[in-house]
Amino acid sequence: MEPAPVDVVVIGAGQAGLSAAYHLRRRGFVPVDAPGDDDDPTGTFVVLDADAAPGGAWQHRWASLRMATVNGIHELPGHPVPAADPSAASRDVLPAYFADYEQRFELRVRRPVTVSAVRRADDDPDGDLVVETDRGRWRARWVINATGTWRRPFWPHYPGQERFAGRQLHVHDYVSAEEFAGERVVIVGAGISAIQLLDEISRVADTFWVTRREVDWDAGDFDTAARIAAIAGVEERVRRGLPPGSVISVTGQHWTPWARAARDRGVLVRHPMFTAVEEHGVRMPDGSFEPADVILWATGFRADIAHLAPLGLRTAAGGIRVADGRAIDEPRLFLIGYGPSQSTVGANRAGRAAVRAIMTDIARRPAERAPEEADVGAA
Structure with missing residues (x-):
């Protein structure tokens, strides 16, 4: 037809x-x-x-x-x-x-x-x-x-990921913090969703936050002017045919209410990205081991x-x-x-x-x- x-x-x-x-x-x-x-x-x-x-x-x-x-x-x-x-x-x-x-x-x-x-x-x-x-x-x-x-949720790959005995999920499939009550949750990612969920989950569970790079905190509020500036920052990338990248990669992370809440409760503690996933946790760059029941990938789309x-x-x-x-x-x-x-x-x-x-x-x-x-x- x-x-x-x-x-x-x-x-x-x-x-x-x-x-x-x-x-x-x-x-x-x-x-x-x-x-x-x-x-x-x-x-x-x-x-x-x-x-x-x-x-x-x-x-x-x-x-x-x-x-x-x-x-x-x-x-x-x-x-x-x-x-x-x-x-x-x-x-x-x-x-x-x-x-x-x-x-x-x-x-x-x-x-x-x-x-x-x-x-x-x-x-x-x-x-x-x-x-x-x-x-x-x-x-x-x-x-x-x-x-x-x-x-199209993005799942990065790390050695041993398939051997993890606990639960792995992406923000795409997240429902609520209550399902992790009493567990140890490794949260991966430096974006807005990662910070929101770190604040939320840390109220009912033990959290461990990791990112690939140090978080660049911007002292300004993430208001309309900041969003427009972020749009301008990404524009040149797509004009050149590069993958768009995230807003955070251009602007840095802003002090949102949930970021301040997590900081004030002492849970906004960033750790370097682990090098491998093991059956019951993750292996850190210095060789130390961090146990985990859940890995939440807040790694974007x-x-x-x-x-x-x-x-x-x-x-x-x-x-x-x-x-x-x-x-x-x-x-x-x-x-x-x-x-x-x-x-x-x-x-x-x-x-x-x-x-x-x-x-x-x-x-x-x-x-x-x-x-x-x-x-x-x-x-």
């Missing part, structure tokens, strides 16, 4: 994807299955999301992550985050907010839809891209990829972009060259929620910038194909 035609495919309905869809709506685009919404639409779009429900990664966060401790919530464009009890679980409040947002702006997200590949329809550099999914194919003039990182492999955009360094949210080597593709737009405020800005660039393309290159009757039920 032929791919269903559409002007823009948005892949992912987290912060970045919904921001892009909102700005498409504002610019006169309509969902592909609702052309009657506008007598003279700018074009059509479709949003494809792999999750079964709205909320992006927020619906998967651990239950103890409260609204008071969530780092960096930024409202979606055009609709503020509703007032919420600071003690409410973020995974309850924010998915409901996302669901309301989708309905309010008639974004008609299709889910669950898993994208398996994005490839060029032909050799024409001004031609279309084909998006292949488990529920049909789409042929688009532009693709806005907003798949984030949640589905990688960009979820394997479906873009057919485009052949990865550099030898392992990244994709991106400038202002657009793939330098494939201008029909935008990557938002990637690199400098990983933060929530950055994702909002990137969604707006991608749509603005599409509008510039339209102004420079009038639509070449006549309106087509799309068999939208095929996708």
Whole structure:
């Protein structure tokens, strides 16, 4: 069956994807299955999301992550985050907010839809891209990829890891501190999640915190200005085709409330990274042994972009060259929620910038194909 035609495919309905869809709506685009919404639409779009429900990664966060401790919530464009009890679980409040947002702006997200590949329809550099999914194919003039990182937790490998008799888990699979009560937990990582969970778990368990490098503590607060500075710091990396890296690697760690709480209780004690994992603990660089019941890997995530492999955009360094949210080597593709737009405020800005660039393309290159009757039920 032929791919269903559409002007823009948005892949992912987290912060970045919904921001892009909102700005498409504002610019006169309509969902592909609702052309009657506008007598003279700018074009059509479709949003494809792999999750079964709205909320992006927020619906998967651990239950103890409260609204008071969530780092960096930024409202979606055009609709503020509703007032919420600071003690409410973020995974309850924010998915409901996302669901309301989708309905309010008639974004008609299709889910669950898993994208398996994005490839060029032909050799024409001004031609279309084909998006292949488990529920049909789409042929688009532009693709806005907003798949984030949640589905790709990063697990570093250390000798002996497979011999550990206790439990190993990634932050991706963390539920609550109570499941470790009375145990000894080695927490690996220098990022925001590692510090949050160190503070939380150390209240019910014996914790031992390790990082690969000394933690560079920034005396300033991690406010909006600091986040914008972090975005700028990562931008040059992705322009050169390097892997994006983490915000912390650019800014250093900030003194958040949970970091101060852990410090004040005497548990914010950093140790060098262990050299090997043994059956009942870890071996330290000086040869000493630290027993452990649990190893929690708070080691971050990688960009979820394997479906873009057919485009052949990865550099030898392992990244994709991106400038202002657009793939330098494939201008029909935008990557938002990637690199400098990983933060929530950055994702909002990137969604707006991608749509603005599409509008510039339209102004420079009038639509070449006549309106087509799309068999939208095929996708």
